[in-house]
Each structure stands twice: as C-alpha cells, then as structure tokens.
Amino acid sequence: MVVAVVKRLTTGMLPAVVLFALLLVSLYLLSYSTEQAARFQSLYEWMLLINAVGLLVLVTLISINLFRLVRQYRGGVPGARLTVRMFVMFVVLSVLPVSIVYYFSLQFLQRGIDSWFDVKIEQALQNSLELSQAALDLRKRELLKRTEEAASELVDSNEDNAALMLNDLRTKVDANELTLFGQNNRIIAFSSTDPTAVVPHRPGDQLLLQLRQGRTYIALEPLRDSGLQVRVGVELPNDAAGAEPRYLQALFPVEPRLNALADAVQSSFAQYKTLAYQRTPLKKSFMLSLSLVLMLSLLSAVWAAFFSSRRLVAPIRDLAEGTRAVAEGDYAKRLPVAGRDELGFLVRSFNDMTRKIAQASNEALRSRTQVEEQRAYLEAVLGNLSSGVLTLDSDNVLYTANAAASQILGVDLSGCQGQRLVKLAVDHPHVKRFVDSLAPHLAAGQADWREEVILFAVGGRQVLMCRGTNLVDEKGGRGDHVIVFDDVTALIQAQRDAAWGEVARRLAHEIKNPLTPIQLSAERLRHKFLKTMAPSDAEVLERSTHTIVQQVEAMKEMVNAFSEYARAPQIKLLPLDLNALTKEVLDLYTGVEVHAHYDPSAPMIEADSGRLRQLLHNLVKNALEAMHGMERPRLDIHTRCMEENGGRGVELMVRDYGPGFPNECEGRYFEPYVTTKPKGTGLGLAIVKKIVEEHGGIAVAENEAGCGARVLIRLPVITREELQAEGVDAGASKA
Amino acid sequence: MRRLLPLFGWVLALPVAAVVWAAGSGFVVDQAATRLVDEVYHLEAHISLQFTPAVREALDSGVPLTLELDIEAVHPRAWLWSETVASLNQRYRLRYHALSGQYLVTNLNSNVQASYGTLRAALRAIGTVDDLPILDRRLLKVGEHYDGRLRARLDLGALPSPLRVWAQVSSDWRLSSDWYTWSLQ
Numbered sequence: 001m002v003v004a005v006v007k008r009l010t011t012g013m014l015p016a017v018v019l020f021a022l023l024l025v026s027l028y029l030l031s032y033s034t035e036q037a038a039r040f041q042s043l044y045e046w047m048l049l050i051n052a053v054g055l056l057v058l059v060t061l062i063s064i065n066l067f068r069l070v071r072q073y074r075g076g077v078p079g080a081r082l083t084v085r086m087f088v089m090f091v092v093l094s095v096l097p098v099s100i101v102y103y104f105s106l107q108f109l110q111r112g113i114d115s116w117f118d119v120k121i122e123q124a125l126q127n128s129l130e131l132s133q134a135a136l137d138l139r140k141r142e143l144l145k146r147t148e149e150a151a152s153e154l155v156d157s158n159e160d161n162a163a164l165m166l167n168d169l170r171t172k173v174d175a176n177e178l179t180l181f182g183q184n185n186r187i188i189a190f191s192s193t194d195p196t197a198v199v200p201h202r203p204g205d206q207l208l209l210q211l212r213q214g215r216t217y218i219a220l221e222p223l224r225d226s227g228l229q230v231r232v233g234v235e236l237p238n239d240a241a242g243a244e245p246r247y248l249q250a251l252f253p254v255e256p257r258l259n260a261l262a263d264a265v266q267s268s269f270a271q272y273k274t275l276a277y278q279r280t281p282l283k284k285s286f287m288l289s290l291s292l293v294l295m296l297s298l299l300s301a302v303w304a305a306f307f308s309s310r311r312l313v314a315p316i317r318d319l320a321e322g323t324r325a326v327a328e329g330d331y332a333k334r335l336p337v338a339g340r341d342e343l344g345f346l347v348r349s350f351n352d353m354t355r356k357i358a359q360a361s362n363e364a365l366r367s368r369t370q371v372e373e374q375r376a377y378l379e380a381v382l383g384n385l386s387s388g389v390l391t392l393d394s395d396n397v398l399y400t401a402n403a404a405a406s407q408i409l410g411v412d413l414s415g416c417q418g419q420r421l422v423k424l425a426v427d428h429p430h431v432k433r434f435v436d437s438l439a440p441h442l443a444a445g446q447a448d449w450r451e452e453v454i455l456f457a458v459g460g461r462q463v464l465m466c467r468g469t470n471l472v473d474e475k476g477g478r479g480d481h482v483i484v485f486d487d488v489t490a491l492i493q494a495q496r497d498a499a500w501g502e503v504a505r506r507l508a509h510e511i512k513n514p515l516t517p518i519q520l521s522a523e524r525l526r527h528k529f530l531k532t533m534a535p536s537d538a539e540v541l542e543r544s545t546h547t548i549v550q551q552v553e554a555m556k557e558m559v560n561a562f563s564e565y566a567r568a569p570q571i572k573l574l575p576l577d578l579n580a581l582t583k584e585v586l587d588l589y590t591g592v593e594v595h596a597h598y599d600p601s602a603p604m605i606e607a608d609s610g611r612l613r614q615l616l617h618n619l620v621k622n623a624l625e626a627m628h629g630m631e632r633p634r635l636d637i638h639t640r641c642m643e644e645n646g647g648r649g650v651e652l653m654v655r656d657y658g659p660g661f662p663n664e665c666e667g668r669y670f671e672p673y674v675t676t677k678p679k680g681t682g683l684g685l686a687i688v689k690k691i692v693e694e695h696g697g698i699a700v701a702e703n704e705a706g707c708g709a710r711v712l713i714r715l716p717v718i719t720r721e722e723l724q725a726e727g728v729d730a731g732a733s734k735a
Numbered sequence: 736m737r738r739l740l741p742l743f744g745w746v747l748a749l750p751v752a753a754v755v756w757a758a759g760s761g762f763v764v765d766q767a768a769t770r771l772v773d774e775v776y777h778l779e780a781h782i783s784l785q786f787t788p789a790v791r792e793a794l795d796s797g798v799p800l801t802l803e804l805d806i807e808a809v810h811p812r813a814w815l816w817s818e819t820v821a822s823l824n825q826r827y828r829l830r831y832h833a834l835s836g837q838y839l840v841t842n843l844n845s846n847v848q849a850s851y852g853t854l855r856a857a858l859r860a861i862g863t864v865d866d867l868p869i870l871d872r873r874l875l876k877v878g879e880h881y882d883g884r885l886r887a888r889l890d891l892g893a894l895p896s897p898l899r900v901w902a903q904v905s906s907d908w909r910l911s912s913d914w915y916t917w918s919l920q
Binding site: 048129132133136204205206219220221222224228262265266269270271273274276277278281282284285288 | 792793796797798830832833834835836837839841846848849850851852853856895896897898900901
C-alpha cells in the first residue's frame with residue numbers, strides 16, 4: 001500500500017504539477033521582491049523556506065528515481081538503456097540553456113544592484129550632511145556665546161533672585177529652557193517656555209562630566225519625534241575662591257526651516273547609508289534566491305526528464321517485453337494500449353499481430369493433432385492388418401512398412417525405411433525373389449497388378465499374393481507405389497488339399513466301388529463258362545476276362561494311388577539323415593549308372609522317413625522312366641548343405657540324362673496328370689511336390705542344358721515345433 | 736632559558752587574549768538582584784554590552800539595532816523543565832544619528848528616547864537596569880521556591896531582511912548573554 005503510494009508519488013503526474021506550481025510561485029516572489037525591496041523583506045524568508053522544502057522533495061524524488069534507474073540498468077531490464085539515453089538527453093537539453101541564463105542573470109543582478117549605488121550620490125549626501133553640520137556648528141557657536149554671556153550675568157545672582165533673572169535671560173537669549181544648578185545636580189532655579197513644565201530637562205552625564213572638568217558642553221540633540229535642539233552647558237565664572245561652583249544649562253530650539261532641512265538630510269543620508277551597507281547582503285540574497293530558483297528549475301527539469309523518458313519508453317519497453325514473449329512462444333501476450341499516437345498504433349498493431357499469430361498457431365496445432373491422430377489411426381490399422389503393406393516412392397525407396405510386412409518377409413523393415421528396395425534384396429538375400437518379382441511391375445509403372453511370389457524363407461516355402469497400385473501424384477506422373485501382400489501358403493495348401501481330398505473321395509466312391517462288381521462279374525463269367533466252352537472260345541473268354549480283371553486291377557491301383565496322393569497321412573517327424581536315406585533307396589535300383597555326391601556337412605533334418613523314401617522312389621523312378629530305352633542311363637544325385645537367407649537347409653538334386661521335360665508343360669511339371677509318358681499315373685512329381693510342401697520345403701524342376709531334367713528339393717532344417725507352428729500338420733491332417 | 740621566556744609568554748598570552756577577546760565583545764550579565772518594595776519585586780541589574788566590529792559597522796552605517804532584555808520568573812521542578820511563571824521583555828532600539836553624531840536609545844516599552852555622545856555611554860545606559868518593577872509577589876504561591884533570571888540579546892529578527900538572513904548564520908552577529916539566575920526572595 002505504502003509502496004504503491006510512494007511509487008505513485010515518485011512517478012505520478014501530481015508531484016510534477018505541485019512542483020511546477022511551487023516553481024512558478026518562487027519565480028513570482030522573486031520578480032515581485034526585486035521590484036519592491038520593502039515587500040521583499042517580509043517575503044524573503046518564506047521564499048527560502050518554500051524553496052528549501054521543494055529542493056528537498058525534488059532531491060528525494062530524483063534520488064529514488066536515479067537509484068531505481070541504475071538498478072534497472074544493471075539488471076538489464078528492457079527499456080532501461082533507452083530510458084538512460086533519453087534521460088541524459090533531456091538533462092543536457094535542459095541544463096545547458098538554464099545554466100547560460102543563470103550566468104547572465106547573475107551578471108545582470110550584480111550590475112543592476114551596483115548601479116543603484118553611485119559614488120557621486122554618496123559624496124553629495126556626505127557633503128550635504130557636512131554642510132548641514134557646518135551650518136549648525138555656526139549656530140552652536142553663537143548659542144554658546146550667548147549662553148556664556150548669560151552665565152556671566154548670573155554671576156551675581158543668589159538663590160533668591162536666580163529664578164527671576166533666569167526668566168529675563170531666557171527671553172533675552174531666546175532659549176527654550178534655562179537651568180541653573182549647583183553641585184550634585186542640585187537645581188537652583190530653572191525657566192522654561194513650557195508653562196506646564198515643573199521639572200527641567202535633566203542634564204546628561206556627559207554634560208556634567210565635561211563641566212566638572214572645566215569644559216563647556218555643546219551638543220545637538222535629536223528630539224523624539226523630529227527636529228533638533230541644542231543643549232549648552234557652561235560653568236558660571238567664580239570670583240570667590242572656595243565658593244560652590246554653579247552651572248548653567250540652556251536648551252535652544254533650531255529654526256524650523258533649518259530643522260526640516262537637517263531632518264531631511266539626516267534621514268536621506270541614513271537611508272542611503274543603510275542601503276549601501278546592505279548592498280553585499282542584498283546581492284548575496286538575490287544570488288541565493290536566484291540560485292535556489294535555478295536549482296529548483298534544474299532539479300524539476302531532471303525530474304521531468306525522468307518522468308517523460310519513462311513515459312516515452314514505457315510502451316517501447318512493453319513492446320520489447322512483448323516481442324521477447326512472442327519469440328519465446330507466448331502468443332497470449334497483450335500489451336496495454338499506450339495512447340492515440342504512433343506508439344499507441346504500434347502497440348495496437350502488435351496486439352493484433354499476436355492475436356493472429358495465436359489463432360494461426362492454435363489452428364496449426366489443431367490440424368497437427370488431427371494429422372497425428374489420423375496417422376496414428378492409420379498406423380494402428382496398418383499394424384493390425386494381417387496383410388503386409390509396403391509403400392515405395394517413385395524411386396523405389398521404401399517409405400513405410402507395417403509390422404505384418406516385416407513378419408511375412410522375415411526382415412525387420414522398421415530400420416530399413418529410406419533404403420532402396422534393391423539394397424534390401426542385397427542385405428537380405430531371401431527376399432531377393434520377392435524384390436525381383438516386384439521390379440518389372442514397378443518399372444512398368446502399372447496402375448494395378450497382381451503377382452504370386454514363392455519364396456524359400458527361413459520358415460520354408462512361402463507363397464505371397466502381391467497386389468500393387470501406383471499412386472498417381474498431383475502432376476499426373478508416376479508416383480508412389482503401394483504393395484499389399486499376403487502369405488497365402490497355408491491357404492493354398494489347404495485349398496489344394498481340400499480339392500484333391502474331394503477328388504479322391506469321389507474317385508473312391510464313383511469309380512472304385514463299381515470296379516469290384518466288374519472284377520467279380522468277369523471272374524464269375526470265366527469261372528462258369530470256361531469249362532463249358534469250346535477251347536477256342538474259352539481262349540477268347542480267358543483272354544478277355546483276364547484283360548478285364550487286369551485293367552480293373554490297374555484302375556484300382558490308379559485310384560489307390562490317387563487316394564494316396566490326396567490323402568495326407570499324419571506325418572511323423574523324426575531326426576533323419578538324408579544322405580543315409582538316399583543311399584538306402586538307391587541301393588534298390590540296379591541297371592543304372594548313379595553318380596552320387598553326398599555332402600558330409602549336411603545336417604540332420606526333421607522329417608517323416610516313409611514319406612521321404614516315397615519321394616526318393618518317385619524321383620528315381622521318374623528319372624529312370626525318362627531314360628527308358630537308353631543304352632547307358634545315368635543318374636546324378638547330389639546333396640548339399642545350404643546356408644543362405646539366414647537359415648539352414650539341405651538341398652537334394654536329382655538329374656537325369658533323358659530328353660528332359662517337354663516344353664509345352666513348362667511351369668506345370670508338378671501338377672497332377674501332367675505327363676507325356678505312355679505309362680504312369682501322372683502323379684509322381686505331384687506327390688513329390690506334396691511331400692516337399694508337407695515338410696516346408698520347396699521343389700524346383702527344370703531342364704538343364706547338356707543333360708536332361710533336373711529336380712531340386714530344398715528342405716529346411718527346422719524343428720517339429722516350428723513346422724507345427726507353420727501349420728503344415730494342420731493342413732496335412734485335413735485330408 | 737632567557738631565550739625561551741618570550742615563547743613562554745606567548746603561550747601564556749594566547750588563552751588570555753582569547754578570554755580578553757571574548758570578554759571584549761559579547762553580552763554578559765554582571766550582576767542582577769531583586770528587591771521587594773511594597774510586595775513588588777524591583778530589579779537592579781548591570782549588564783556589560785559589547786558589540787563585535789561587524790555589528791558596530793552596521794550601527795554606524797545607520798542600521799537600527801534592537802536589544803532585548805528577557806526577564807523571567809521561573810519555578811524550578813525536580814524532574815521536569817522549569818515552569819515559566821512570568822516573563823517581561825525590555826526592548827531598546829539603538830541607532831546612530833549621523834548629523835548630530837549622537838547614539839539614540841529608545842525604550843520601545845515606554846517610548847522614551849535618550850541620546851548619548853558615545854556608544855559606550857549608550858550601551859551603559861541600556862545595560863543598567865535601575866529599580867525596574869517586574870513582578871507582584873502576590874502572583875506567586877506562598878511556600879514555593881522561585882528563581883528570577885535575566886539575559887540580554889541582540890534581536891536579529893528586527894534587522895532589515897537581507898541582513899537578517901546573513902546575521903542568522905554569522906557568528907559575528909550572535910550576541911546573547913547566558914541566563915543569569917538568582918533566587919526570588
């Protein structure tokens with residue numbers, strides 16, 4: 001509260017007005033008192049007091065302000081430097097002219113007061129005084145002479161007639177009063193023109209002293225109100241020795257005209273003398289008051305400099321603080337409007353600006369939040385998709401990839417963003433096939449495409465269904481690519497299993513069932529009519545029924561084989577050495593030149609030995625059948641440990657030197673009933689492929705230049721748990 | 736020893752000179768007493784009044800001076816300041832009459848004027864208080880003890896204004912005696 005009041009007093013407008021009024025009053029008093037010296041006397045001390053109080057107040061105000069300003073300057077408060085600069089400027093601007101005026105006023109004052117006093121006037125007054133004294137001296141001598149004459153006439157008087165004689169003498173010498181007195185001031189007689197006077201004017205000590213010393217006394221005496229009188233004292237001549245000495249005192253008036261003139265001279269002289277004596281103190285006083293007024297105006301100017309510089313700087317300081325706040329991101333900052341001038345306009349503009357910035361920043365924040373939300377939503381959707389999603393920019397650089405993509409491809413794609421797709425294939429070779437199959441579509445810039453890609457990944461064979469879309473950018477050119485892919489391995493397997501299972505069931509039901517009655521009927525015909533028929537007919541019958549039975553048997557066999565293919569028996573995975581199994585199977589085949597090469601480092605695999613044995617038989621049989629009729633059939637069998645794509649596996653290669661796969665069947669070698677052979681079910685390679693797939697492997701069949709057909713089987717080294725997790729068992733158990 | 740004697744003399748002379756100077760210019764109440772005449776206290780006092788050269792110069796330049804005798808009857812109290820029972824001021828105006836060469840003394844209380852040929856005579860006249868009735872005894876409580884006190888001073892307030900300001904701050908003009916106290920019987 002008190003601090004606020006003090007602050008208002010030291011910074012507000014009121015003290016300024018009061019001080020200004022004080023200054024004006026002082027100036028008025030000064031000018032007034034210089035005009036009229038008489039009035040000045042009574043006002044002077046008041047003026048001193050008021051000025052002293054004003055000075056004290058001003059010094060206090062300025063000290064407080066200066067202290068505050070210095071503290072602000074040191075503290076680096078915004079606007080303090082500007083305030084100091086303006087303050088110094090104001091002070092210099094006000095102090096210089098005031099000082100000049102002060103100097104010249106002082107000079108003027110000195111000369112002005114000095115000009116009141118003139119040596120000639122002083123001399124003239126002195127001369128007139130002396131002239132008056134000379135004139136009076138003449139008169140005094142004459143009166144002394146008269147008194148002495150009167151005294152000599154009184155010599156003979158005694159106490160009885162003295163009074164009478166005095167009366168006569170008084171009229172004779174034209175005195176106002178005559179007094180005769182003896183020793184010890186004893187009045188013997190007196191005579192006065194004033195009939196009311198009962199006692200004479202008492203002779204002064206000086207007079208008595210001089211008379212006792214034997215000298216006469218004569219002096220001018222100023223009267224109480226105005227005018228002069230002459231007092232003369234003489235001793236009466238004394239003839240008789242030892243007689244008591246007697247003295248005569250006479251009071252004479254001065255002629256009225258002379259009296260008036262002398263009075264005038266005396267008063268003028270005294271007045272002038274007094275003034276002349278007071279010249280120095282008067283000058284000092286004027287200088288003092290002038291100095292006081294100067295100090296007052298100077299300090300007022302200094303204080304006003306404080307006031308106005310602070311007033312001027314306040315909006316600028318606010319602006320500085322405001323800009324700093326805005327720079328620090330506080331857009332809610334509003335400044336108090338300073339007024340209607342340009343600064344006020346600046347402040348209003350600043351407020352408008354910050355308001356707009358605040359709006360814009362809020363808008364931006366809101367839209368960013370929306371974008372973030374949408375992005376998070378999109379990411380959540382993508383992350384929860386079971387399909388892998390990749391986006392590539394127009395230069396085939398990976399832009400985004402969802403979690404499912406990483407999982408399906410077996411590559412942590414979150415760290416690969418910003419890499420080119422080609423580089424991805426180099427770093428992770430097992431996705432090379434995937435990348436290679438995408439490349440032509442990406443290069444062609446097809447708007448929409450589909451592709452099925454088969455990978456041999458860590459977890460074994462994978463069938464990916466890829467769909468790509470080329471996003472057209474705003475310029476209409478080739479833009480980013482979105483590739484969505486699903487791991488359809490299990491799905492395809494299941495579909496195929498289901499399809500073949502159905503076929504097998506139908507075959508068994510529709511075909512196998514009528515076969516037995518056919519066979520039985522044929523055998524019954526033979527059995528019944530063979531003995532009764534003529535031998536020639538019997539031979540025909542015999543041959544026909546044999547053919548029927550044989551063909552039915554073959555058909556049964558075929559149906560069984562198909563069932564075997566379609567039915568997926570429960571496979572029993574056990575640790576197995578593929579090298580040993582291959583050797584074992586090959587031992588059963590003779591009449592063929594086998595070039596076998598077994599990789600001793602080939603690891604054990606988890607597999608069903610029965611199924612694998614069948615696989616090998618099928619492969620060898622297939623090769624031998626292909627080479628049927630050749631003079632020196634040759635079979636190459638290689639096993640190899642395969643260490644690539646971050647996983648291990650075993651590769652089995654079976655190569656024959658037959659005619660190779662027919663070109664018209666390219667790409668469909670593993671499908672059932674795709675065969676060119678005269679004999680065979682057409683299921684050999686299909687079963688091979690099925691068994692390989694059951695084990696999570698991959699089978700590749702191709703022609704090799706210079707040789708015949710070559711079949712590559714790759715089986716992963718995986719544990720049973722992994723296989724089960726891959727769903728092979730589940731798929732297999734459906735049939 | 737002989738050579739040291741003058742130095743000794745100077746050393747002794749210094750404080751003496753100071754005392755002499757102090758006594759030569761200044762107001763001192765030499766003696767004051769009251770006498771009871773018809774239940775009224777009458778004051779008899781003698782004050783030696785001496786002017787400093789500055790004051791003397793002002794007087795000779797025609798500046799009228801006012802001298803004041805402050806006479807008080809006080810009741811001294813044990814733990815408090817003394818209570819002033821009655822006070823009386825005798826004021827005299829002294830001025831130099833250049834034409835006649837006389838010093839005029841006017842008693843401002845009675846408006847009686849007297850002229851003296853010398854300043855000394857004029858000051859002696861002012862400094863001699865003879866048979867001045869100051870207080871009726873009946874105004875005082877019986878049985879209490881009262882003191883009378885007196886001092887003389889130059890009244891600076893009565894000086895012309897410019898002079899007054901400077902006189903207030905100048906030691907040349909500070910002429911005032913100490914209080915002289917006596918017992919009122």
